[in-house]
Amino acid sequence: MAKIELEHVTYTYSGRSGAAPALRNLSLTVEDGEFVCVVGASGCGKTTLLRLLAGLTFPDSGEVRIDGKPVAGPGTDRSIVFQNYTLFPWMTARRNVAFGIRQAHPALSRAEVRKTADEVLQKVGLLDAADKYPFQLSGGMRQRAAIARTLAMNTDILLLDEPFGALDTRIRGELQTLLESVYMGAGSHRKTVVFVTHDIHEAVLLADRVLYMTPGEIAGVLPVRLPRPRRQLDTAGLEQVCACRRELLAYFHADGKPGCVCEEAPA
Amino acid sequence: MNVTHRRFLQSHLLFAVLLGIVLLAPKARPGLASCTALIAALCIIEGLFLLAAWRGRQVGKAQTAPFDIIRLVWALLLVWEVMTSVLHRAHPVLIPAPENVFDTFRSQWGTILRNIAYSLQLLLSGFLIGLVLAVALGLFAGWYPRLRAFAYPIANVLAPIPPIVISPYLVALMPTFRSASLVVIVLGVFLPNFLSTINRVVSIEPQILDSARMLCPTGRTMIWNILLPYLFPSVIGGLRVSLTTSLLMLNFAELMGATHGMGYYVQNSIAYANYAHAVAGIIVIGTVVTALGALVARLQKQWIFWH
Known part of the structure; x- marks a missing residue:
């Protein structure tokens, strides 16, 4: 069943420097329980796509539907990690996480909220820093706290905008594993994930399907059929992974311009 | 050496x-x-x-x-x-x-202390009423576009009129002098803070706002858990200026016909050509203002540690 549907979506970004089309007549379906990664050069509309799904902005034409219903605004069935970590500076790491949980699950008791928050903080390796305020945390720690807040909300749909960009390789691997386990869930029901990244390896590692975007549209789709759970180390040298990466790189090179390809495109 | x-x-x-x-x-x-x-x-x-x-x-x-x-x-x-x-x-x-x-x-220490107490009471109550009203109403007006479109231009016209100018009329209008000076202070604190609160809400960091919108299903949590704490540092930051403004209002009001207060004490001493008392009163006012300023600076340091 289709969880997320975009139908002929056009979105024009109007800034001070004039109007620029961010998405042109884009259609996309994400199945329930699917993990979709979106790659593409900077400024090709990846973030806009996520903001539309989040309900933070609305298309100029076309429709965005979740569970068959048009998106009318943000909702606690979706949670998002922004590219620039946005913790609330007046709350400690734990309170930031707990706040997210309380909003998504108002029925939980105070003790349950705290327990869940501590569990997730433990998983992202921040339990020792739980009582610190964002200004006392390093950039990477803040990003982990923001990820913890989103994962702790345990929503059906996860939207992530380059969540692991600021993290070192090892922590990144740990969080990728964590994300995958959250995605797979405890029971049989998988979550639906839309994950924007600049890292081709990360996309192949995590996704069921990788979308390659050129400015305004989806230019290529690459299914990744690898068994789960996948691990950073286990999958690193697999022939199938290398093939996928090659294919993705080919997309980036398709326009023939030199120098526009890198795994870490400048933000 | x-x-x-x-x-x-x-x-x-x-x-x-x-x-x-x-x-x-x-x-x-x-x-x-x-x-x-x-x-x-x-x-x-x-x-x-x-x-x-x-x-x-x-x-x-x-x-x-x-x-x-x-x-x-x-x-x-x-x-x-x-x-x-x-x-x-x-x-x-x-x-x-x-x-x-x-x-x-x-x-004269008894008289002086009584007058300080009287002035401070008036100052603090007027100041608090003005500030609380300004932040509360400014928050709503900033958050709801329709309310903002309505209230902002009105406040914008009224704010530049110094309450000092209308205070003689207010003294005539209000039943007691005390209530008149209270209104003067409240007005003087309310209008500028109301405008700046609206501006602060409108110019809230887009990232914070986006996260908050994703997390806050109701307007109530938005206001209590996000907007108020977000505004808090700038309100405290503006406290000093607001306090100075209200003190100005108060002293001016007291010069106009009060029967108590530090401004009255100075005015009254001058009226009786007791310049020693007048100079002493001025020194007291200066000391009190400095002490209040130091107190506010201390609060700022303690309360907005995350900034």
Whole structure:
């Protein structure tokens, strides 16, 4: 069943420097329980796509539907990690996480909220820093706290905008594993994930399907059929992974311009 | 001998000369009060100076300000004392002697304290009412576009009119003088803070706002859990200016026909040509203002640690 549907979506970004089309007549379906990664050069509309799904902005034409219903605004069935970590500076790491949980699950008791928050903080390796305020945390720690807040909300749909960009390789691997386990869930029901990244390896590692975007549209789709759970180390040298990466790189090179390809495109 | 030592010595030399003149020099002016209160005041000033110099050393920075200020203070007091009490060259009524000014604190302390209490009560209640109203209403007006479009232009027209200008009318309008001055202060604090609260809500960091919108299903959590704490630092940051403004309003209001308060005390002393009391009152007002400012600065440091 289709969880997320975009139908002929056009979105024009109007800034001070004039109007620029961010998405042109884009259609996309994400199945329930699917993990979709979106790659593409900077400024090709990846973030806009996520903001539309989040309900933070609305298309100029076309429709965005979740569970068959048009998106009318943000909702606690979706949670998002922004590219620039946005913790609330007046709350400690734990309170930031707990706040997210309380909003998504108002029925939980105070003790349950705290327990869940501590569990997730433990998983992202921040339990020792739980009582610190964002200004006392390093950039990477803040990003982990923001990820913890989103994962702790345990929503059906996860939207992530380059969540692991600021993290070192090892922590990144740990969080990728964590994300995958959250995605797979405890029971049989998988979550639906839309994950924007600049890292081709990360996309192949995590996704069921990788979308390659050129400015305004989806230019290529690459299914990744690898068994789960996948691990950073286990999958690193697999022939199938290398093939996928090659294919993705080919997309980036398709326009023939030199120098526009890198795994870490400048933000 | 290094520079710091020289500064230290100079200031204490001035202090010693001043003390010597106050205690020993033959006085030419008639009607001088006892110099006990003046000596006590000088000792308090010296103590404050030593404290400031010691604190500067604790911080470890070579500070010049306490030394410069204290030398200026001693020099001015010296000139004042010599021109009035010793040489009797200043106007005998308009320029009171320091002995008489500082003796006012001893003879009038009850009256002065009562008036301070009265002024502060009025100031703080008006200030709090104005600030709370401004933040609460500004928050709503900032958050709901329709309300903002309606309220902002109105406030924008009213805010630049200084409440001081309408205060004589308010005094005539309101049943008591106390209520009139309260309204003046409330207005003076409310309008600018209302406008700036709206502006702050409108210009909230887009990232914070986006996260908040993703997390807050209801307007109530948005306001209580996000907007209020977000605004808090800037409200506290504006506290000092607001406090100064309201103090200005209050003193002005008190000059116009109050029966209590520090502004009234000064005004009343001048009316009876008791300039010693007037100068003492001015010193008290200055001290109270400084103390309030220091208190606010301290609150700012303690409450907005995350900024």
